[in-house]
Amino acid sequence: MDFSIGELARRTQVKVPTIRYYEQIGLLAPPPRTEGQQRRYDKKSIARLAFIRHARELGFNIEAIRALLSLQDNPDQSCNVADRIASARLAEVEDRIASLSALRTELQRMLEECACGRVAECRVIETLADNSHRHGRLAES
Amino acid sequence: MDFSIGELARRTQVKVPTIRYYEQIGLLAPPPRTEGQQRRYDKKSIARLAFIRHARELGFNIEAIRALLSLQDNPDQSCNVADRIASARLAEVEDRIASLSALRTELQRMLEECACGRVAECRVIETLADNSHRHGRLAES
DNA sequence: CTTGAACCTCTAGTCACTATAGGGACTAGG
């Protein structure tokens, strides 16, 4: 019925140091310990950690997950807050897709135009060196 | 003909501490200094920094930029290397777009299905808590 | 010569982990 951190890691696909890290930052409650100070988890821990993992997969940051967990713990509240968090994340994802699509286009153009001879006439290098282009913001990935 | 770090920052839209950082990690050569140890730059510095900035906007990492700069400095080489770096970046961008598109779909579904009443019946929270879903890799943005 | 903006170095903080060092605990077999 209760098991080690390694077992929890296997069952949730979250690495052992990551689990300890989540405990340290207060995302996971400190579990009971054996006499020798080893952590022991139960089924509830799996559910909670799976929740966190799924939220991370969707790209929610730790603060957002903290908020989502506290909503899960208080199911009588309105879920407006959850909606707002998820909508904000959706907006971020859409922005990101848009800016990456622009990058893709520029990279493709660079690569297509390169005759691939000497660097001296390479479009890739030339494009980068060209200082007469639009200045968007930096890519973050 | 030569100017301060602040002026270089204004002309390239790269922040002053970032310029010093690039020098520290060896992307920019240490410029000459005034008697009082202040950096003085010339037009070439603008070109070099603009190149770096553009490459960063396209999401190339520092190591890739180091390689691209050294290609620019040796224009007699084949530009295969530049092509390979750019192609690798394009592949990354395409992967990223694909995985973000999947996230977008999942977030949209979550939000559409939420009747937005109490958290107890909120699809957003429920979806996250549902442990019977596909396990892709974590989103990195 | 004085003021104030811009410059200098150095250190630490960001995010969400990941890696390493140096040890202790638990389990299965002999």
Add this chain to the structure above:
DNA sequence: CCTAGTCCCTATAGTGACTAGAGGTTCAAG
């Protein structure tokens, strides 16, 4: 009971690409 091997523990430092702050110096204008 002993040992071997695997797992577990804490604590600290490192990642990438900056950004922020402290505390002090230099420059250009008036």
